[in-house]
């Protein structure tokens with residue numbers, strides 16, 4: 001097999017082109033049009049929420065949500081560092097400070113047992129991220145938030161239709177955000193959404209999203225808002241994606257399961273075990289490379305795979321080590337050992353519905369061949385969690 005395998009290819013094989021063309025033909029290509037209402041209604045229903053508002057991206061959805069909840073300069077928000085930079089940037093856009101808390105070695109999501117120590121009298125909220133489609137342990141997070149009078153915004157950008165104890169992600173906090181970037185489970189190229197159940201919050205978010213315009217007086221702006229609206233063309237594409245959501249999810253689940261089965265047999269490669277209460281929405285398959293057993297490190301493996309046409313991505317570079325945040329994190333003596341270990345050894349692998357089982361097997365075989373671990377006499381197999389805990 002000699003082929004280029006990218007990290008992601010959007011699956012636009014349903015009515016995407018038809019609906020987008022309909023939007024163009026109707027001339028409703030900006031942020032008013034029938035597909036927007038249809039998408040928002042269907043998406044809210046499928047997240048078991050009363051309301052969903054389409055936005056121009058997951059990042060703008062996050063900024064909108066925290067702004068709508070009243071975040072202001074001087075405030076603090078508790079976030080994981082092992083996530084995409086938007087989670088922290090949305091807090092920073094408001095002049096507030098993201099406070100980084102370590103992740104749980106079992107779920108790779110924010111560790112609820114570490115949150116309380118990070119709460120101060122400036123803390124206003126918590127943004128748990130459902131990383132790589134695995135829900136964060138929400139009950140203790142919501143309980144802590146209730147005890148301390150904080151809001152919770154779920155960052156479900158990577159976890160569309162994931163479930164926590166049977167309940168849909170997106171319906172578990174005060175608000176939730178989603179991303180429809182080209183590599184996500186549902187996509188419109190660029191796009192996002194905020195979901196919530198509170199009519200007052202929904203009305204405020206709606207006004208803020210539309211530049212702050214008075215809903216009862218056109219072109220009168222009593223507050224400063226943003227232009228974070230979704231276009232009718234993006235919503236048209238998403239309506240088509242929604243029609244095939246079960247099919248898309250089922251295929252992604254098969255792919256990630258096959259990866260996990262194969263990778264778990266390679267010495268020195270660990271995969272995350274799903275929590276018993278988690279119904280994962282498989283975004284990107286991922287693994288941890290233990291170089292001492294595998295025989296080479298994550299970066300060497302990625303380079304080797306690249307040479308064979310297989311694209312990969314390191315697991316998120318943690319935000320507390322990025323230039324805009326590292327000085328403040330150092331001053332706060334931020335120590336996130338599990339985050340650091342996952343970030344240094346984790347690798348994300350190509351995952352998209354059109355990837356064939358043969359391609360997944362090919363990728364896993366190439367990974368196996370890069371390791372020398374199969375020649376080693378292993379003392380005993382340890383799980384991903386044991387290895388992370390040993391950090």
Ligand SMILES: Cc1ncc(COP(=O)(O)O)c(C=O)c1O
Nearest residue numbers: 057058059084086157179180181
């Ligand atoms: C966890 C997380 N939050 C937020 C975002 C931001 O979404 P977008 O790229 O649509 O702005 C992403 C996107 O990759 C993400 O993975």
